[in-house]
Amino acid sequence: MNAVLTVAKELWTSIPLINRLAVYETKIKNKSNYLGSFWEIISPLLFIAIYWFAFGYGIRQRSDVDGIPFLTWMLAGIILWFFIQPGVTNGSKAIFSKIKMISKMNFPTSIIPAYVVISRLFPHLALLAITIVYMQFAGHPISIYYLQIPYFLVAAIMLVISVVMITSTLTVIVRDFQVFIQSSIRVFLYLTPILWPMDNRLPDWLIPVMKINPMYYLVEGYRASFFYGEWYFITNASYTLYFWALVFVLFSIGAVLHVRFRRHFVDFL
């Protein structure tokens, strides 16, 4: 419990530092490319086009999802995926790849995975802005329910930071873990209703199983904000409760692991 408080306090008091380092991280990441940070938006847009072609045009034969065009439906969910997926993979190797930059012991190491995750936020915000503009023309103009978007975004950030708090530590200790994360995270693209809708298509008993995956909550939350016209976190109050309990448990495990090993990170390199 002590460890949880320590890490939470470290993150909370270092928010300005996390932001500055995150800005820096984005700035230098695409330095060697001519198009620079534009790739952060071009590359997901390319994927969106491919997924639309394969799933919307090909497999679904351009059919709607409950009255919403497939592209619109997919876009509302997939933009979150383009934050979570790189957030988890980059965050997992954050400590391993950055620890050498740190030359003093009292640096709050827990902010390293956090700032790497936050740095993925900038491309997401750009994609989100594009999506919001698109929605105005796609017949889902700004409504009061858009106010849920910041909530679900914060929820996504908390989830990803909690997950990488665990994985970044484990990656330092056992290098293979990074490879495992990189390959297993891709599975979630298909286990979350991002490319194909799940309810009404899966047997009733399977839906709760799929909902164990917390990304289900986030993706559906984003969709609710754009076009379901409901306060998703209230109408699904018990799911909200489950989500935050899970985040808390993951964060606690991550914090305990982090505090337990942090002094010895350099010894594992």
Add this chain to the structure above:
Amino acid sequence: MKKSVVVKNVSKKYKLYDTHAERLKDLLLPKSYGEEFYALHNVSFKADKGDIIGLVGVNGSGKSTLSNIIAGTIPPTKGSVKTNGEAAMISVSTGLNGKLSGRENIELKCLMLGFSKRQIRQMEPDIIEFSELEQFIDQPVKSYSSGMKSRLGFAISITVNPDIFIVDEALSVGDKAFAQKCLDKMHEFEQRGKTMFFVSHSLTQMKEFCNKVIWLEFGEIRAEGEASEILKQYEAFLKEYNAFTPKEKKAFRNQGFEKQSAVRAVTE
């Protein structure tokens, strides 16, 4: 007088594993696997403010491990290090990111040390000036020569103004002029009462510069005291060591290695 660094019974144990499996077993199982190796064993000393302490010893005697522990970049296995103020270490390319340019490294390093954007903008010209990198400052650090890297590292460290300063071999790669510039700067620090540690194989630099010397051998302190006296002893030892036949040198190293692995049996 207030002590600026107090090192008490510091030991640093490394584990040598033969296989990956051994490493994993050691991590997961309560039983100990792998061979233990003491890079440092039971090292204690104190440093006053304004001291310039030279660390000498043949390769593998634990100089770098000790300086890393004082700087706080690696934790000691046993014992404690108390430092009065911030410690900073300079060695060839400490904490420089090869992919980034010199300027970006300055910014990142200073961010990591907790400076604000504005402070960094103020410090940057001084750092670039001191490093003498001029037009190379925007080139990636991986393309720098080792002299350029150590100049950059040195320039960053002196500008952030630490209270305790550890220079690990950093001056042996730069040219004479730059080394002299650094030594001048360090003399200035000495007058301001900063503590410095100096790791070098250049005994001339040490003689001119240090007031105390600690002589490490196989992870333990063989001798410490006034610089001139210890350096004389060390020089005599080096002469003797250099006169060894390769076989004798090897025997000497093996004897040390056995000592460093067997320490545990003696102490526990």
